Amino acid sequence: MIWLGIDPGLAIVGWAILEGDETIIPSIVDYGIIETDKKMPTGERLAELETDFVSIIKEFQPDAIAIEMPFFSRQIKAAGGVLQALGVINLVCYREAKLTPFFLHQASWKAHLGNGKATKKEVGEMLQQIFDLPSLPIDDSVDAIAIAYSACCGLRNYITN
Template sequence: MRVLGVDPGLTRCGVGVVEGVPGRPCTLIAYYVVHTDPDDDLALRLLHLDRSLTDLVAEHRPDSVAVERVFSQHNVRTVMGTAQASGIAVLAGARAGLPVQTYTPSEVKAAVTGSGQADKAQMTAMVTRLLRLAEPPRPADAADALALAICHVWRGGTRSKLAAAADRVRRGGAR
């Protein structure tokens, strides 16, 4: 399974692509950080982010997209930009006909490090180790996006199978 992970942000949006199957090490395909200028008009920034993510989805042809779920932050301005970027990421995946799954930061941390309370340094170290990289992915936005993709490979497959089974039961196909 190939997964495109997105750590949403309006100024810096991390994107990571990995390939793998549950229970096995993932392979790094690529990672990026999409930048927008905080001085630019909001509409132009969102359009740039949309075009960039749409291009990356077309280039890497993932099977699914994993996006960090926006959580409440103290700075309302920051959370608004993050939420807007998250919506663009979900839209880019949906527009391509891909399943999109969201994960909370603690879900990703638990999947990658074993602790939902891991800090940025622990996350980056584990992503580096799990993907067998010589150097840590920088900046942290890229490492976070790769962690999201790894989390989805390891956990998303199970979620998808459960959802498909529940759908079959609802339609009366399996009991």
Template sequence: MRVMGIDPGLTRCGLSVVQAGKGRGVIPIAVGVVRTPAEVPVPERLRRLSVAVNEWMDDYQPDVVAIERVFERGNVSTVMNTAHAVGVLMLAAAQRGIPVHNYTPSEVKKAISGNGRADKKQMTAMITRILGLSEAPKPADAADALALAVCHCWRAPFLARMGPGTAHNAPRN
């Protein structure tokens, strides 16, 4: 199973692709960050994000997408921009018939570190160790995208046993 992990954002969007191995083994395939400048109008930023995520999906052919669920961060405009970005990212997957699973930050933190309140430094150290990387992925959005993908690899067997109507499954065409 090839999983695309996405840490959504309009200014910085973390993208990753991993391949699930045997047991809890996960092989990193690609990681990066798409950036859009704040001074560019939102519709153009969303277009640029769409182009980038579509290129990644074309290049890496994921079987499933794991994306961070949007949550209240205190700043309404930040939440709205992130929600716009999530819509573009989920649409790209839906247009290809790729299932999308949403995870809260605390679900990912718990899966990766065992602590639902782990900080960014702990999460980056854990994902670096889990994937056997020679150096930590930077910026944090890249590490977060990898963590989302690994989280899904580890949770997929459980979700499969629960069936297609699970809360994390988006409808599939």
């Protein structure tokens, strides 16, 4: 199976493609980030996300998609943009792949790796061990790899969307 993991955002979206199933450690096919310019209008940024996700889905043709469920404190200012980006991503997943993504809580996919409160650097170190890699970039793609890996291993939160 081809898994697409997504760490959503409006400014930066992490994505990762893994191939495998619950019986073996999957392989990392590709990963990266999509960045939008904070100076651009929101609509233009959302259009850029749409274009980039259409390309990713067409290139890799995922069988399943897992997205981190955003958590917002009352003080967060970015919630509106993240939720709009999430709507675009969800739409593209359905329109291009006929897939409804499932959502994973950050604490659950981090706990699946061994520490529910791990920093991004610690997540990267855990993934380096799991996949026997010399290094990984410490950016949002690391979280996307972890999200895809946890989903591939069978983690589900059964969040309705």
